[in-house]
Amino acid sequence: MIQSLLIANRGEIACRIIRTARAMGIRTVAVFSDADAKALHVRQADEAVHIGPSPARESYLVGEKIIAAAKATGAEAIHPGYGFLSENADFAEAVIAAGLVWVGPKPDSIRAMGLKDAAKARMIAAGVPVTPGYLGEDQSPERLQAEADAIGYPVLIKAVAGGGGKGMRLVEAAGDFLDALASCKREAASSFGDDRVLLEKYILSPRHIEVQVFGDTHGNVVHLFERDCSLQRRHQKVIEEAPAPGMTEFTRAAVCSAAVRAAKAVDYVGAGTIEFIADGSGHLDPDRIWFMEMNTRLQVEHPVTEEITGVDLVEWQLRVASGEPLPLQQYELSINGHAMEARLYAEDPAKGFLPSIGQLDTFALPYGIRIETGVIGGGAVSSFYDPMIAKLVVHGSDREEARVRLYDACREVRIQPVHTNAEFMAKLLATHEFATGNVDTGLIERRLDSLVEREVPDARILSAGALLLLAHPDKRLAEQPVLSSDGGREWVASASTSWNPLFGFRLNAAANHTVRLAVDGQTMDIDLDATGPLEPDHYDIERDAVWVQAEDGLAAHRFTWPSSNVAQDSASAGDGAILAPMPGRVTSVEVAAGDPVTKGQRLVTLEAMKMEHGLAAPFDGIVTELDVTQGMQVSEGTLLVKVEKAE
Structure with missing residues (x-):
């Protein structure tokens, strides 16, 4: 069994791996960038190594630094988690060449499934059904447009080396294809260093069904049933569940066996996921479910599979990487209940x-x-x-x-x-x-x-939140000015307020009052009802604020004084000043000073948190200022472009 493990990742997946490794008695080593110096995974690991500046391309994506950290700390193995270098076959080979154990599939298996066009060809040979599309080498915009027209819209453009929703665009009309293609290729090149794409027929009412597979070095491959990951926004999963709703035993057997065939076709070792797209316009039938791609790593949504099977997939990864056979055979695996992840x-x-x-x-x-x-x-x-x-x-x-x-x-x-x-x-x-x-x-x-x-709080919740804030145990918050109904001011302090959470609370003053405070970051004047007790359904008190939530409400509303941590909006200004809504890198500038623009036209594209965000003209006009260039790093609130309304 592996005795020491370096986790080549960050955040929740690093913490997840550390938890299992610790339970198995394995020493853990974390790596971190400047931005993560005080991160939770750094605190939880037995040892931590700094590997560079905050941008991932200068730290978490530099394989040489990670291997050097493993060598320096005496780690025997490297677990890549998901994302970053987890599906990089060259990195996997470098780890193995350095004499370290790679907790993942064979590099050849990663390569076989890493390029979507080659993977589909291999699946066809293995008898796994695939969606119709274009997998050709000719990547000219003219050829791709012609192929998309022939397939019929809507069509999906997908980065050949993509994954996780990156480098993917849905095109619903021929006139939108070339713009979407350019954006997709840009994002693919930035995320994967490869701007090649393939085309797929977009299935109307599609469902995203994926099967967890696992192989070992002894030739065993099993599935751990399916997950439904259909709830997505911009191809990013939001809520996942297992098993898939509406899945019959007959269809499950067909889809899961196809997934096992797919894994065996690439001699797969370790945890992997075979992703299928299903026609959701009717029942889940085997002849309406097609292979999309394979993720040669642990998935973000792996906990739902663990919850219904009772299996610790990270433990299985570590045991298989140590040369052990799979802990369970197929007949020993079963579904228990239902699990969901948000x-x-x-x-x-x-x-x-x-x-x-x-x-x-x-x-x-x-x-x-x-x-x-x-x-x-x-x-x-x-x-x-x-x-x-x-x-x-x-x-x-x-x-x-x-x-x-x-x-x-x-x-x-x-x-x-x-x-x-x-x-x-x-x-x-x-x-x-x-x-x-x-x-x-x-x-x-x-x-x-x-x-x-x-959700907008009603008058009852507003009054309850205001009274709770006035009666806050912190005297600095309780002794705040209250505006009386006649426009004068008086102080309402804890001494003049009777409040017991069990029996309600009231203001002792005879007249109604209005208090100015911030609700969910917005300043407002709230009328207080001083005629009787009022008790909210749910409330929480923190150092400088209170939270109030209705019994049937979906949101808890935060009440504080306007000077205390009120969020400021840095979105596009109504006067035509386009501000950066968050820190990020400018990936494209699509206008020049003096250009005429129309409402909704994209002006600048900003990349932040691994996603592109297009910033558009708020109205028809002329670009009068352009303060950024492609590749520039900008902070939140930076003026990017200014547009003046057309006469």
């Missing part, structure tokens, strides 16, 4: 899911469920890496029990001032479509307007 992201759904960056002053996650995270309260969300804060994982005896538990967990998230998608996910879990298992990859887009709309 990815909690630092982003603002109400503002187009822009990444939300900053310190986690308030950081409270739900109790009683499985939490996978790489951050703690007081830590920070950086612009350099993926915006996922945590994974909320639940298990139930059936799908409905799991759904309700995950819904409740999303409602219990308390994070400030960073925005999250917790309320968005709670709304998604509450939709009729999800509750009945009628899911496909287009569900979020169809319901987007209602899902991203922020």
Whole structure:
């Protein structure tokens, strides 16, 4: 058995691997960049090595530094986690050549499945059904446009070396193809160093079904059943579950056996996932499910498989890498209950899911469920890496029990001032479509307007929050000015306020009052009802604020005084000043000073947290200022472009 392990990754997956390694008595070594010097995975490991500046391309993506760190610390093996170098065959070979154990598949297997066109050809030879499309070598825009036209729209453009939703574009009309192709190639080159693409027919009402496979060095390959990952936004998974709703035993047997054939076709060792696309317009039938790709690594959503099988997949990885056979054979594996996972992201759904960056002053996650995270309260969300804060994982005896538990967990998230998608996910879990298992990859887009709309607190919640804040045990908060109804001012201090959480609370003053405070970062004047007691359904008190949530509410609303940590908006200004909504790198500038532009036209593309964000003209006009160039790093609030309205 491996005795010491270096984890070539960061965040929650590094913490996840450390947890299992520690339980197995394996010494762990973490690596970290400048941005991660105080990160949780650094604190949890037995030893940690600094490997460079904050950008991943200068630290976590530099294989030589990671191998040197393993050598310097006496680590026997390297676990790549997922992302970064996990599917880099050259890195895997370098690890093995350095005399270290690679906790992953053979380099040849990574190569065989790493290029989507070659992988599909291999799957066809193995008798695994694949979606129709174009896999040719001719990458000219003219040929690709012609092939897309022949396939018929909608069509997917996918980076040959892609994964995780990067380098992928959905094109619904021929006129949009070339722009989407250019953007896809740019993102693919930036993320994978390879801008080649393939084309696939886009399946209407598609479902994303994937099968967990595992192989060892003794020729054994098993599957650990399927997961449904259909709830996606921009091809990024949001909520995953296992098993897939509506999956019959007949279809499960067909799909899982096809996955095992796919793994055997590349002599697969370790944990991997075979991804399929299914036609979700009817029942899940074997003849309407096609191979998409293989991920030759552990998946972000692996906990749902662990929850329904009782298997620790990281332990299996370490045992197989040590030369042991698989701990269980196929007949010993079975499904127990239902599991779901929600990815909690630092982003603002109400503002187009822009990444939300900053310190986690308030950081409270739900109790009683499985939490996978790489951050703690007081830590920070950086612009350099993926915006996922945590994974909320639940298990139930059936799908409905799991759904309700995950819904409740999303409602219990308390994070400030960073925005999250917790309320968005709670709304998604509450939709009729999800509750009945009628899911496909287009569900979020169809319901987007209602899902991203922020819950507005009603008068009862506003009054309760204001009174709680006035009665806050911290005297500095309690002794705040209150505006009386006649415009005068008086002080309402703890001594003049009677409050008991068990019996309600009231202001002793005879007249109604108005108090000015901040609710969810927005300053407002709130009328207080001093005529009787009022008790909120749920509330939490922290050092400088209170949270109030209605019994049937999806969001907890944060009350504080306007001078205390009120979020400022740095979106595009109404006067035509286009500001950077977050720190990032300018990947393209598509206009020049003096150019005429139309409303909605893309002006600049900003890359942050591994995703591209297009910034568009707010109205028809002329570009009067252009303050950035391609490749420039910008901070939040930086003026990028200014547009003046056309006369």
